[in-house]
Amino acid sequence: MTERLSALMHERAEELGVPPPPAQQILARGRQARRRRARIRASAFASLAVVCAAGFVALNRGPADEERLDGDLRIADTSRAMSSYVSEGAYAIDDELTIGANRFQWHEPIKALHYTSAGVVIQSGTNPDRDEGGSSYALVTPTGEWSSIDVALDDQIVGFETTSPRFAYAEPTDAGFDLVVHDAATDEEVARQPVELDTQASGWRAPPAAIHGDVVWVRGDGAWTEWDWRTGDVRPVTGSESTYEVAGGVWADWSNRERWLIRSMDDGNLVGELDLRPGWYGFFSPDGRFMRAFPNMKGSESSVDYEFFSVATGDSWQLSNVLDGHYSRVEFGWSPDGHILKLLDDTLSVCEPNTGDCEELSSGLDGGTVRLGGEPYTS
Amino acid sequence: MNERGRDAAFADFVHASWPRLYRTAHLLLGDHGMAEDLTQTALTKTYVAWSRIQEPEAAYGYARTTLVNTATSWFRRRSWRNETPHEHVPEDVTGVTADLTDRPALMAALASLAPRQRAVVVLRFYDDLSVAAVADVLGCSQGTVKSQTSAALARLRVVLGDAVVPSRQGANHD
Numbered sequence: 001m002t003e004r005l006s007a008l009m010h011e012r013a014e015e016l017g018v019p020p021p022p023a024q025q026i027l028a029r030g031r032q033a034r035r036r037r038a039r040i041r042a043s044a045f046a047s048l049a050v051v052c053a054a055g056f057v058a059l060n061r062g063p064a065d066e067e068r069l070d071g072d073l074r075i076a077d078t079s080r081a082m083s084s085y086v087s088e089g090a091y092a093i094d095d096e097l098t099i100g101a102n103r104f105q106w107h108e109p110i111k112a113l114h115y116t117s118a119g120v121v122i123q124s125g126t127n128p129d130r131d132e133g134g135s136s137y138a139l140v141t142p143t144g145e146w147s148s149i150d151v152a153l154d155d156q157i158v159g160f161e162t163t164s165p166r167f168a169y170a171e172p173t174d175a176g177f178d179l180v181v182h183d184a185a186t187d188e189e190v191a192r193q194p195v196e197l198d199t200q201a202s203g204w205r206a207p208p209a210a211i212h213g214d215v216v217w218v219r220g221d222g223a224w225t226e227w228d229w230r231t232g233d234v235r236p237v238t239g240s241e242s243t244y245e246v247a248g249g250v251w252a253d254w255s256n257r258e259r260w261l262i263r264s265m266d267d268g269n270l271v272g273e274l275d276l277r278p279g280w281y282g283f284f285s286p287d288g289r290f291m292r293a294f295p296n297m298k299g300s301e302s303s304v305d306y307e308f309f310s311v312a313t314g315d316s317w318q319l320s321n322v323l324d325g326h327y328s329r330v331e332f333g334w335s336p337d338g339h340i341l342k343l344l345d346d347t348l349s350v351c352e353p354n355t356g357d358c359e360e361l362s363s364g365l366d367g368g369t370v371r372l373g374g375e376p377y378t379s
Numbered sequence: 380m381n382e383r384g385r386d387a388a389f390a391d392f393v394h395a396s397w398p399r400l401y402r403t404a405h406l407l408l409g410d411h412g413m414a415e416d417l418t419q420t421a422l423t424k425t426y427v428a429w430s431r432i433q434e435p436e437a438a439y440g441y442a443r444t445t446l447v448n449t450a451t452s453w454f455r456r457r458s459w460r461n462e463t464p465h466e467h468v469p470e471d472v473t474g475v476t477a478d479l480t481d482r483p484a485l486m487a488a489l490a491s492l493a494p495r496q497r498a499v500v501v502l503r504f505y506d507d508l509s510v511a512a513v514a515d516v517l518g519c520s521q522g523t524v525k526s527q528t529s530a531a532l533a534r535l536r537v538v539l540g541d542a543v544v545p546s547r548q549g550a551n552h553d
Contacts (some may be wrong), residue, residue: 004545029423030423030429
C-alpha cells in the first residue's frame with residue numbers, strides 16, 4: 001500500500017539538483033573539530049586530578065566546533081582554571097561571563113548557568129528573561145573554549161550534575177513525554193525513553209528532571225519516576241510524594257515539613273536530617289552537600305534571613321540583617337563544590353559553606369542582570 | 380594509514396555518499412540550503428568519528444544516523460517550529476487526487492508531518508529501511524516506529540489522497 005508513496009519520494013529525490021560535494025570544506029571543518037576535541041581531551045586529563053580531588057569525575061569530553069571566547073584569561077593553565085571554576089563557580093552580568101578567575105565576552109545576554117564536569121552550560125538569548133524570546137545553549141570551559149549545544153529546552157527545568165557532562169530533561173510528545181539524556185561535551189543525545197506521566201495538576205509543560213549517574217528522575221503529579229538510562233528500566237520512586245528538591249545524588253523527604261530527611265538517590269538510605277524552621281523551605285547546593293533555607297510562608301519570617309545547613313552533619317549557621325532594606329540586591333548561588341556565592345549590592349563574595357566566612361570575589365558589579373551559577377530554577 | 384591517506388579515503392566517501400545523504404536531508408527539511416548545511420554537518424561529525432568506524436560499509440549508516448539526529452535537533456529548535464509553514468497545508472482534500480507529477484504536493488504533505496513522523500516516513504519509504512533499522516537510527520522502539528508510521532500515513536492520505544496512500548483494511552506498516 002505504500003509503493004506509490006515510495007515511488008513518488010524516489011522520483012522527487014531524483015529530480016533534485018544536487019550541489020557538488022564540498023569535500024575540502026568538510027575536511028577542513030572536520031580537522032578543526034578533531035583538533036578541538038583532542039585539545040579538550042588533553043585539558044580534561046590535566047584537570048582530572050583537580051576535579052577528582054574536589055569529588056568530581058570528568059567523563060566523555062569533546063565538544064564539536066572550535067571557538068575560544070575573547071576576554072580576560074587570567075589563568076590559562078587548564079588544571080588551575082578548572083580548580084578555580086570548581087571552588088569559585090561562575091556568574092554572568094548580561095553578556096559578560098566569569099568562570100572562576102577567567103572572564104569572557106558572550107555575544108548576547110546570559111539567562112542561566114549550569115555546572116557540569118566539562119564546564120558551564122549557559123542559556124542565552126536576546127531577551128534576558130529566561131522564559132521569553134527563545135534561547136540557545138552552549139558549553140564554555142574554564143579556559144573559554146566553547147561549543148554550541150543543539151537542544152531546544154524552552155522553559156523546562158533541566159537536571160544537571162557536576163560530576164559528568166550530561167544533563168537530562170523531559171520533552172513533551174504527542175503521546176506524553178520523552179526523557180532525554182544529552183552530553184554537553186559531545187553535543188550528542190545519549191539516551192531517550194518515552195514515559196507516561198500525569199502532570200495535569202502541576203501544569204508543567206514538561207516536568208522537572210534530575211540526573212545522578214545512570215539514573216534520571218522526573219516528577220509527575222504524584223511522585224518521582226526513576227529511569228535507568230543505561231538499562232532502560234523505569235520505576236516509581238517509593239516515598240517521593242512530598243519531594244521537590246533533588247540534587248547531587250540526594251533528595252529531600254519533606255513529608256514532615258520541618259525535619260527534612262535527606263536520602264540517597266542510590267538506595268533511599270538516610271544521609272542527613274535538617275531541622276528547618278517552621279514555614280521555611282530549602283534549596284540544595286549543586287553537589288547536594290549543603291542547603292540554603294529561607295522563610296517561605298507568610299508569618300515565618302524572623303530575625304534570621306537565611307540558614308545554611310550541612311547535609312552530612314545537620315549543623316547550620318545563620319545569616320541576618322541582609323533583607324532589612326539595607327541592600328538593593330541580595331542573591332545567592334553556589335560553586336560546583338558547594339561554596340556559597342553571595343551577592344550583596346554590587347559586591348560578590350565566595351563563602352565557606354560550613355562557617356559563612358567570606359572572601360570578596362568582585363565588586364562594582366553595577367547595573368545589568370546578574371546570574372549566579374548553581375541557583376535553583378523554578379517553573 | 381597516515382593522515383593524508385585517511386583524508387583521501389574520507390574525501391572519497393564524501394563524494395560517494397553526498398548525493399544520497401543530500402536527498403535524504405532535502406526530504407527531511409524541504410529546503411536546499413538547509414539540506415546542504417545539514418549534510419555538511421553530518422559529514423563533518425562523521426569525519427571526527429572516522430577513525431572509530433572500522434567497517435567501510437558502516438560509514439554510510441553512521442553518517443545517515445548523524446544526519447537524522449542532527450535534523451531532529453534542528454526540529455526541536457523553537458525558531459524552526461516558528462519558521463516552518465506546517466499550518467498551511469489543507470486539512471481536508473477529500474475527493475481530490477494528488478497529481479503524481481506535482482512533486483511540490485509531496486513536499487507540502489511531508490511538511491505537514493510532525494518531525495519524527497517525517498523522519499520515519501523518509502527513512503522507511505525513501506531510504507527503504509526496515510522498522511528495526513529505523514528504530515535503531517531514531518533511538519526508539521519498533522512499536523514507536525510502527526505507530527508513528529501509521530499516524531504519518533493517515534495524515535499523508537488526507538493530504539495526498541487515496542491514490543498515493545491507499546487505505547487498506549487491516550494493513551500494517553512493518
